[in-house]
Amino acid sequence: MFIYIHIYMDDLKKLQLIFQTLSDYNRLGMIRFICEKERSVGEIVKASKLSQPLVSHHLRVLKESGILETKRNGPFIFYYIRDKKILDAINLVLEILKDSGIKDHTTSKFCSGWIIGNYNTKK
Numbered sequence: 199m200f201i202y203i204h205i206y207m208d209d210l211k212k213l214q215l216i217f218q219t220l221s222d223y224n225r226l227g228m229i230r231f232i233c234e235k236e237r238s239v240g241e242i243v244k245a246s247k248l249s250q251p252l253v254s255h256h257l258r259v260l261k262e263s264g265i266l267e268t269k270r271n272g273p274f275i276f277y278y279i280r281d282k283k284i285l286d287a288i289n290l291v292l293e294i295l296k297d298s299g300i301k302d303h304t305t306s307k308f309c310s311g312w313i314i315g316n317y318n319t320k321k
Contacts, residue, residue, distance in 0.1 A: 238275065265284055266278065266280060
């Protein structure tokens with residue numbers, strides 16, 4: 199029984215980390231911006247209108263949680279979604295909120311190009 203509880207608690211800790219990571223408005227915006235194609239830090243700074251140090255902080259958190267991955271192209275580092283299933287999870291939460299009657303103003307999917315089952319985890 200102890201092993202089962204330990205495994206269960208590990209899963210809860212992983213969920214907590216993901217939900218904490220996704221609870222930030224700026225991070226969600228970055229994920230949405232990156233969802234269609236990989237982006238450089240400069241592109242993310244320009245699109246978000248946040249300072250470069252703040253963008254770098256959020257990108258580090260997203261990478262450490264396993265949501266984003268990086269690849270280097272010369273002097274530039276590009277970020278991309280490591281596993282596209284996270285986009286489906288976000289869209290599912292939006293669907294649940296829409297169906298629950300909770301007031302919101304979302305009219306489209308989080309990342310319109312992704313639907314459940316469209317997984318391409320490698321870039």
